[in-house]
Amino acid sequence: MRILLVGAGGVGGAFAAIAARRDFFETLVVADHDLARAERAAGIDERYVAAQVDASSTDAVLALCREHRITHVMNAVDPVFDMPVFDAALAAGADYVDMAMSLSRPHPEAPYERCGVKLGDEQFAKAGQWETAGRLALVGMGVEPGLSDVFARYAADHLFSEIDELGTRDGADLVVTDEHGNEVFAPSFSMWTTIEECLNPPVIWTGDGSGAGTWHTTAPFSEPELFDFPEGIGPVECVNVEHEEVLLMPRWIDCRRATFKYGLGEELITILKVLHTLGLDSTEKVRVKGVEVSPRDVVAAVLPDPAGIGPRMRGKTCAGLWVTGTGKDGRPRSTYLYHVVDNEWSMAEYGHQCVVWQTAINPVVALELLATGVWQGSGVLGPEAFDAVPFLDLLTAYGSPWGIEDREPAVLVSTPVHGAGRIAPADAPPLS
Amino acid sequence: MRILLVGAGGVGGAFAAIAARRDFFETLVVADHDLARAERAAGIDERYVAAQVDASSTDAVLALCREHRITHVMNAVDPVFDMPVFDAALAAGADYVDMAMSLSRPHPEAPYERCGVKLGDEQFAKAGQWETAGRLALVGMGVEPGLSDVFARYAADHLFSEIDELGTRDGADLVVTDEHGNEVFAPSFSMWTTIEECLNPPVIWTGDGSGAGTWHTTAPFSEPELFDFPEGIGPVECVNVEHEEVLLMPRWIDCRRATFKYGLGEELITILKVLHTLGLDSTEKVRVKGVEVSPRDVVAAVLPDPAGIGPRMRGKTCAGLWVTGTGKDGRPRSTYLYHVVDNEWSMAEYGHQCVVWQTAINPVVALELLATGVWQGSGVLGPEAFDAVPFLDLLTAYGSPWGIEDREPAVLVSTPVHGAGRIAPADAPPLS
Numbered sequence: 001m002r003i004l005l006v007g008a009g010g011v012g013g014a015f016a017a018i019a020a021r022r023d024f025f026e027t028l029v030v031a032d033h034d035l036a037r038a039e040r041a042a043g044i045d046e047r048y049v050a051a052q053v054d055a056s057s058t059d060a061v062l063a064l065c066r067e068h069r070i071t072h073v074m075n076a077v078d079p080v081f082d083m084p085v086f087d088a089a090l091a092a093g094a095d096y097v098d099m100a101m102s103l104s105r106p107h108p109e110a111p112y113e114r115c116g117v118k119l120g121d122e123q124f125a126k127a128g129q130w131e132t133a134g135r136l137a138l139v140g141m142g143v144e145p146g147l148s149d150v151f152a153r154y155a156a157d158h159l160f161s162e163i164d165e166l167g168t169r170d171g172a173d174l175v176v177t178d179e180h181g182n183e184v185f186a187p188s189f190s191m192w193t194t195i196e197e198c199l200n201p202p203v204i205w206t207g208d209g210s211g212a213g214t215w216h217t218t219a220p221f222s223e224p225e226l227f228d229f230p231e232g233i234g235p236v237e238c239v240n241v242e243h244e245e246v247l248l249m250p251r252w253i254d255c256r257r258a259t260f261k262y263g264l265g266e267e268l269i270t271i272l273k274v275l276h277t278l279g280l281d282s283t284e285k286v287r288v289k290g291v292e293v294s295p296r297d298v299v300a301a302v303l304p305d306p307a308g309i310g311p312r313m314r315g316k317t318c319a320g321l322w323v324t325g326t327g328k329d330g331r332p333r334s335t336y337l338y339h340v341v342d343n344e345w346s347m348a349e350y351g352h353q354c355v356v357w358q359t360a361i362n363p364v365v366a367l368e369l370l371a372t373g374v375w376q377g378s379g380v381l382g383p384e385a386f387d388a389v390p391f392l393d394l395l396t397a398y399g400s401p402w403g404i405e406d407r408e409p410a411v412l413v414s415t416p417v418h419g420a421g422r423i424a425p426a427d428a429p430p431l432s
Numbered sequence: 433m434r435i436l437l438v439g440a441g442g443v444g445g446a447f448a449a450i451a452a453r454r455d456f457f458e459t460l461v462v463a464d465h466d467l468a469r470a471e472r473a474a475g476i477d478e479r480y481v482a483a484q485v486d487a488s489s490t491d492a493v494l495a496l497c498r499e500h501r502i503t504h505v506m507n508a509v510d511p512v513f514d515m516p517v518f519d520a521a522l523a524a525g526a527d528y529v530d531m532a533m534s535l536s537r538p539h540p541e542a543p544y545e546r547c548g549v550k551l552g553d554e555q556f557a558k559a560g561q562w563e564t565a566g567r568l569a570l571v572g573m574g575v576e577p578g579l580s581d582v583f584a585r586y587a588a589d590h591l592f593s594e595i596d597e598l599g600t601r602d603g604a605d606l607v608v609t610d611e612h613g614n615e616v617f618a619p620s621f622s623m624w625t626t627i628e629e630c631l632n633p634p635v636i637w638t639g640d641g642s643g644a645g646t647w648h649t650t651a652p653f654s655e656p657e658l659f660d661f662p663e664g665i666g667p668v669e670c671v672n673v674e675h676e677e678v679l680l681m682p683r684w685i686d687c688r689r690a691t692f693k694y695g696l697g698e699e700l701i702t703i704l705k706v707l708h709t710l711g712l713d714s715t716e717k718v719r720v721k722g723v724e725v726s727p728r729d730v731v732a733a734v735l736p737d738p739a740g741i742g743p744r745m746r747g748k749t750c751a752g753l754w755v756t757g758t759g760k761d762g763r764p765r766s767t768y769l770y771h772v773v774d775n776e777w778s779m780a781e782y783g784h785q786c787v788v789w790q791t792a793i794n795p796v797v798a799l800e801l802l803a804t805g806v807w808q809g810s811g812v813l814g815p816e817a818f819d820a821v822p823f824l825d826l827l828t829a830y831g832s833p834w835g836i837e838d839r840e841p842a843v844l845v846s847t848p849v850h851g852a853g854r855i856a857p858a859d860a861p862p863l864s
Contacts (some may be wrong), residue, residue, distance in 0.1 A: 185709045267709075274706040277617045277699075279734040288733040291723040298730045301720040302711040 001025040001371045002069055004094070006055050006085050007076035008032035008041040010190070010307035011099065011142070014352035014360035015076060018398075020045040022364065024371040029068045031061075055081040058088045065092035072097065072370070074363060078193060079103055083122055086137060090126070095135055095370065097363050099142030100193070101244045104200055111201050112219045118203065119247050127380040137380045141366045142359040143319045143339065144170055144260075145244035146383055147395070147402075150362075151321040151337040152245070154388035156253045159335060162209060163255040163325040168245045169336070171229040171236035171263030174315035174343065174355070176304075185267065186304040188313065188355040195281045195296055198264065198272050202240035205250045205258035213250060217242075220276075221269055225261060229318045230405055231340045236263035245321075248382035255325075275299060310353030316342045317354045322407075339395075339402045349399075365394050433457040433803045434501055436526070438487050438517050439508035440464035440473040442622070442739035443531065443574070446784035446792035447508060450830075452477040454796065456803040461500045463493075487513040490520045497524035504529065504802070506795060510625060511535055515554055518569060522558070527567055527802065529795050531574030532625070533676045536632055543633050544651045550635065551679050559812040569812045573798045574791040575751045575771065576602055576692075577676035578815055579827070579834075582794075583753040583769040584677070586820035588685045591767060594641060595687040595757040600677045601768070603661040603668035603695030606747040606775065606787070608736075617699065618736040620745065620787040627713045627728055630696065630704050634672035637682045637690035645682060649674075652708075653701055657693055661750045662837055663772045668695035677753075680814035687757075707731060742785030748774045749786050754839075771827075771834045781831075797826050 001024060005012055008030050016030055028045070031053035032038035042050035049068070054060045055077045065073065065088060073089035075082065075098035082102045089096035101120035108116065123139055130137050140146055148168045156163060176186040187194055199220055207213020221239040228235045243260035250258050264272070275281045280299055285292040320338030327333035343354040350357055366383070369375035375386045383391075392402055433456060437444055440462050448462055460477070463485035464470035474482035481500070486492045487509045497505065497520060505521035507514065507530035514534045521528035533552035540548065555571055562569050572578060580600045588595060608618040619626055631652055639645020653671040660667045675692035682690050696704070707713045712731055717724040752770030759765035775786040782789055798815070801807035807818045815823075824834055 270702060271706050271710065274703050278703065278731065280712070280731065282734065286730070286733050288725050288729050291725055293720050293723055293725050293730060295730055295734050297720050298718070298725060298727055299710065299712065301718050302714070302727050 002071045003028045003074050004065055004068065004070040005030050005074045005076055006053060006061060008038045010356035011359045012076035013041045013307060014357045015364060016041045016048065017044060017350050017352055018361050018364045022368060024368040029064065031064055056084055058084040061085050061088035062091050065094055070094050072367060086123060090130060090133060090135060096137040097141050097366060098139055099146060099359060099363060101139050104242060106201055112217055115203060115215050115217055118215065119244050123380050131379040134378045136378050138366060139380060139382060140244040140248050141363045141383050143362050144168055145248055146362040147319060147339055148245050148321045149248055149383035150388045150391050152249045152253050153384040154392060155323040155337060157388065159327065160323060160325045160333060161328055163323060165257040165259065165324045166249045166255045167322040168243065168260045169227045169238055169322050170319050171227060171233060171238060172315060172317040173233045174313055174317060176309050176313045186309045188306055188353065190306060191300045191303050192296055195272065195275065197241050199276050199281050200242040202242045203246050205246050207250055207256055209256045210254050227263065230338055230403060231316060233316055233318055237265060238263045249384055252382060252384040307356065310347050313343050313353055316340050317358060319358060334407055336405045336407055361398060361400060365391060365398060368394060434459045434503045435506050436461045436463060436497055436500060436502040437506045437508060438463050438485060438493060440470045442788035443791045444508035445473045445739060446789045447796060448473045448480065449476060449782050449784055450793050450796045454800060456800040461496065463496055488516055490516040493517050493520035494523050497526055502526050504799060518555060522562060522565060522567060528569040529573050529798060530571055531578060531791060531795060533571050536674060538633055544649055547635060547647050547649055550647065551674065551676050555812050563811040566810050568810050570798060571812060571814060572676040572680050573795045573815050575794050576600055577680055578794040579751060579771055580677050580753045581680055581815035582820045582823050584681045584685050585816040586824060587755040587769060589820065591759065592755060592757045592765060593760050595755060597689040597691065597756045598681045598687045599754040600675065600692045601659045601670055601754050602751050603659060603665060603670060604747060604749040605665045606745055606749060608741050608745045618741045620738055620785060622738060623732045623735050624728055627704065627707065629673050631708050631713050632674040634674045635678045637678050639682055639688055641688045642686050659695065662770055662835060663748060665748055665750055669697060670695045681816055684814065684816040739788065742779050745775050745785055748772050749790060751790060766839055768837045768839055793830060793832060797823060797830060800826060
């Protein structure tokens with residue numbers, strides 16, 4: 001296996017560090033628009049080579065694939081570049097793995113009711129080409145989407161006879177301090193992507209439980225819920241957010257409802273609402289005293305680089321899937337399958353902060369399963385298309401075990417997190 | 433009188449429109465960095481001439497003064513340009529009027545306790561030069577500061593024998609809608625200046641009531657108070673904000689306390705806190721994808737131009753001074769002197785929105801009093817250094833009467849407007 005890693009940011013750097021401890025591949029080409037960053041990430045292993053690349057150019061990525069006889073393209077850049085990287089892999093005759101699917105576009109008339117272009121639509125539209133070529137595009141193979149989807153497959157195969165809801169729930173108790181020890185606001189993940197995810201209309205699947213069903217959208221930050229996260233993290237307020245799991249899971253697993261709720265917390269919700277109210281979430285360039293910039297790029301630029309905050313961060317992050325339905329014994333069941341990473345541990349063990357580390361370990365595990373032939377397939381597939389057990393076993397063997405907890409339903413918060421006012425992109429719907 | 437108006441933005445444009453109805457001056461040169469904007473403002477009166485000017489250059493302003501034999505410089509640009517315009521006027525042998533004083537700088541060690549450089553310090557430091565030259569710099573002569581300071585002088589001369597507090601209170605019930613009739617966030621005043629005012633440490637004067645006293649600062653948004661504004665506006669939550677009145681009034685009027693509270697409302701307070709938390713209030717340039725911009729300039733650029741929102745705005749704005757102490761009859765007195773402008777009226781009558789119109793009318797009145805010799809003086813003086821009665825009479829004669837209301841004390845809000853969290857620049861102090 002000869003891997004091209006496109007993107008040496010936070011997640012790409014952690015991917016390189018984790019893969020360096022495994023021997024399932026022959027070479028890893030670390031490519032980034034910033035060659036110095038690629039060189040830093042590549043400097044840790046003699047199988048690694050650094051390269052400069054423009055991820056927006058299919059031709060540039062294709063040329064790199066050919067130059068290094070790449071068999072697997074690992075996409076670790078912002079999802080805005082998904083399609084050129086995805087197309088280049090197919091053209092190069094390589095397999096492809098990413099951690100976020102091609103971007104959505106809201107419905108032009110009813111953005112908070114109906115879907116426009118959905119996450120991954122552009123990729124699934126080309127599934128036939130991948131099948132014909134006998135090549136695999138494994139999409140959404142990070143932690144969320146990714147490990148959460150593996151959990152869904154595990155729950156369907158081993159825990160439940162019927163599933164009501166596949167509810168991905170993500171929360172953390174991370175705190176970042178400045179050089180004086182004061183808590184500061186510093187997102188642990190790309191602010192550009194956080195804005196994209198959180199201000200897009202959240203998508204929800206409702207089905208009949210036997211395959212048929214539809215997707216619809218709601219207002220951002222809708223259906224706030226207090227979810228109790230394990231291993232000491234505790235209750236965090238979660239809201240609906242647009243995420244790949246909702247698009248992936250129902251394609252392979254029967255359920256009556258698929259949701260994604262993100263434990264943003266009150267502060268980040270307020271910040272995102274204000275950015276939207278002011279138009280600072282916009283990616284369209286504005287003219288400012290003789291230069292042109294996109295406001296969202298400015299917001300990302302003033303915040304600390306998520307890849308650099310690890311040493312000043314403490315706490316744990318949790319990704320998981322809360323499944324409700326009927327257990328194998330025919331009785332009602334409510335189970336949370338989860339994976340927790342402590343930042344202190346990931347910093348000490350790998351030198352990477354826990355959120356990017358947790359995202360990066362899953363595609364390494366997946367590539368190892370593909371390299372060893374345990375996972376095989378062609379077309380455009382999600383993680384739930386493959387057997388979950390060898391994945392979860394290998395994840396544990398990497399030293400990062402997962403957990404399972406039977407539990408009571410989460411508490412729905414009876415009022416929206418914030419008074420709606422004009423700051424809200426739209427009012428959260430009333431809760432029953 | 434030959435006036436140079438520096439700045440043809442919202443307030444400058446309204447100044448030109450109001451002055452056009454008066455005959456106390458011979459010519460008005462409307463100068464702006466944007467010549468087209470100066471030409472639009474100057475196109476309404478044959479006594480008006482448009483010019484291009486760089487307000488950051490004392491030489492450029494001085495050259496314009498000489499070219500047009502200017503007797504009075506009217507400064508209507510952002511206060512960051514106060515000093516070059518102020519210095520140019522003195523060098524040209526002209527009198528000078530502004531509506532916002534030279535900027536403050538926080539105390540380097542204890543910004544929320546002690547004053548650093550105060551508003552107007554740079555201007556007052558040059559008072560001797562103005563006195564020696566026999567020229568007048570009338571500083572802070574808008575509505576707030578300006579009319580509020582005139583009210584202070586009126587209260588001291590005609591209503592009170594002893595003053596406890598001179599409390600400027602500013603509030604509005606303005607609403608801006610978009611083309612579809614939906615309420616949107618659109619500040620009615622320069623966002624750059626709003627950020628400057630609201631995130632700087634608020635300043636408060638405490639004195640012995642007979643001239644001696646000191647200034648100190650508090651945390652932004654401190655001492656929230658529900659103040660009931662007249663003419664149907666109703667209660668608005670007001671917080672301490674740095675403002676010139678607190679620096680001006682105690683220099684001429686004995687009082688035990690001088691404060692300024694601004695009815696920002698919950699939404700704007702949240703927005704300002706978020707901008708500060710993210711560092712988007714910063715004026716220092718950051719590098720964003722190959723260009724350099726100041727985040728605060730970007731925030732101002734994405735919002736609607738305050739000068740253009742008039743047609744989509746409705747409601748009233750109120751500026752005023754709440755005075756407490758002992759009346760002329762020896763009994764306790766609590767009186768609010770105020771000036772309300774209805775946006776519908778100012779748009780219909782002058783074509784300018786009410787907030788900039790209300791700011792602009794006061795320097796026109798003051799210049800007319802200087803032109804007719806009713807007001808005379810030299811040095812660096814605030815509006816309270818002059819007799820209030822002719823000013824208030826002339827304001828009424830302009831068709832914009834003021835009001836007076838005896839009332840109960842305002843209600844102090846017992847908890848800060850927002851939970852402090854990290855969004856607050858600092859916690860509001862506890863209220864007694």
